[in-house]
Amino acid sequence: MQDNDENNSINNSSAGGLRGIAGLVSFSTILPLNIHTSIEEMARFTWFWPVIGGFIGILAGAFGFFLLNMVQIPQIIAAALIYSFMIWFNGFHHLDGLMDFGDGMMVHGTPEKKISVMRDTRIGTGGMAYFVMVALVTFAGLTSAPAALILPVIIVAEVAAKMGIVTCASFSEAFPDGTGRFFIESMNKKLLLLSLVLSSAIGFLALNLTGVIGVIGGFLGGALIATVARRNFKWATGDILGTSNEIGRMLSLILMAWILLV
Template sequence: MKEENNDDYFEKQSPSILRSIGGLLTFSTILPLNVYTTIEEMAKMTWFWPVINGFIGLIAALIAFILTKFIHFDPLLVATIVYGFLLIVNGFNHFDGLMDFGDGVMVHGDPQKKLGIMKDPMTGVGGISTGFIVGTITIAAYASLINYAYAVGFSFILLIIVAEISAKIGLTTCCICSKAGDDGIGKYFIQNMNLQNYVIGLIICFIISVALSLGPGIHIGLLGIIGGAFGGALTALIAKRHLEIANGDVLGTSNELGRLFSLIAMLILISINFSALL
């Protein structure tokens, strides 16, 4: 997640829940919504971010459905297009954070040195390798999911939405498990998360995942959400060990790992239940 300075983007507007939600989408995506508000007001809805991100997942699922049902693209090609769409629509912000995080944790030294490396505009081998590994496995996971959609049923494509909701579950989990730094935009999201709102958001996402995974199996969707939370908790643990605090780059990493572990968790159960049909 790219660190930015406060500017006219965060100019004070009339506060409301809908404006905060629209502001989050405007801030975190390239969608031309043009809803502007302060970072503080957006951050109040951090707990609801996974539900909001389900809209992005829905668009990605529609793309996958069209490419598989009507154009019959190869699963690997569909997976690459879907993942590319998700990176682009998010403005590469989370992926950029992932690469910065990879650079930071691979450097020997104290937390301040690692944080300094993460702020360096140049990307090193640690960041490039981390981005390559996470990106490659994510594409392969999507390809496996598309394979099951071809073989078993197109309802499996709805799990793309679950994975995208889980990406932000990873982010909110990281927020609730982390200590904020003194500067950067990431601190607002961490400071505005509390356990009560986190649990409420988690319950809502469990309900949505059940509805989306009725075809493949509700336990598959539930495990996807748990996988996303695991990815966020793992990111927070690594950040605490190497950096002591979490910033925007750490939150961006938790988004990417939340999605990845959600896909892997769901594919494990899918493989157990449906591998004989491939």
Template sequence: MEDDSYFEDEEFSPVRSLLGLLTFSTILPINVYTSIEYMTKLTWCWPFLHVFVGSLAAICGYVSLEFLHLNSFLTAAIVYGFLILITGYNHLDGVMDMADGVMVHGDAERKINVMKDSSVGAGGVATLFLVAVLTVGGIYNILDYNFILGIIICEMASKTSLITTALLSRPLVPGIGSYFIRETNLANFLISTILVLCIAFLIGNLVGVVGVLGACLGGILIAGIARRNFVLANGDVLGMSNEVGRLFALLFMAVALYFI
């Protein structure tokens, strides 16, 4: 285990660990810290924590539309900006780093070295731009159908995508991402995903369910790309999965809103 003073060792507490996970993944002033081992034991609960984050983003969108009378496109951009800001830009570097690693020629070791390099290449910048633009477009599309609750679903589903990738990946150690991967198993993944599907159905009926399934597909896709290029996966891969999962959830819901 790598030494990181961000965490402190203590007895395991589910409540403290959940609050630590929320502290880790957002800029909310919770300031509850726990050891990385204890925090990641509840990785499967991550989507439920982000129901709250998604709800804040949905409120932001509602205020923009109903009180500020902004159009759907500008509201979509504001909602996306709110989501990446409140999550502390945590996963954007993962998008760029993984994209750079995939784009470079060479074996898995070379690709991993490029992915872990602090510099950013054209592939990383272009991929982040595409993911961001398509995500804003996806939010804009569901807002056009007055499906503002889809914002909650896509944020929750982004974490389902992440744990889907974690389930299907082998960890690259050392690294914080390896703890999330090792603590994700089939049993807690199934429990988490079934509960997420139930919540999505309660919020958005079949459209919500389709969104979660889209996020799972995004997680499978990123896991496959990572396995093919790097063999192993780290936090950058999980970050990419989070952002692609949100995007896939939005795209699948946008299509479902037309047909259902």
């Protein structure tokens, strides 16, 4: 009887793990997986997010490779289409966070007031300005990447984007309200190290040392946003985690383009 209970416990744990990962995929993309899970169950696998980023990167990178190396359209047009695909396939979730973050950064006053503005449904000048700045630099990074390497570059960039989220969550204090707190509270330094090792391995397999440096770009992006958030908002929210995704991708592309073109 005890053995049956133990087996049932293991099976339930495995099923919960698969649901959590599948739920995180559904949460991160537009894929209609119809997974019945909870935010808490998904948040247990926050450390696994960069691997999901690798899956997203394969799809976006294959799209970029098709445009540049098979259709052979001009890279400046391909870069615009690739970036559009990336933010669309992510369901615009992280982009929305970036724009809300920009609005909050424009406010003077207490952290509570800044967070209140950040969580407002309206989009202001700060949000539009942050979107334009990050979009332009990301677009420039995609334009600068060698066409022959666009697939691995995009894989690493999407891994780095999710590494940004993981890093930001690890160095932040969760705001008491909202779904972002579950992802932040699930992280610790050991899980951050595990995530960084996994991400670096994917980066190395994709693009050797350049890929590892690209992943570090995502790590630095997440750490930067966590620092900015502590100084301006005290706490971190889901919008701030979304911002770290966009900044992590942007810094990753900058570093890889710089290395590959030198």
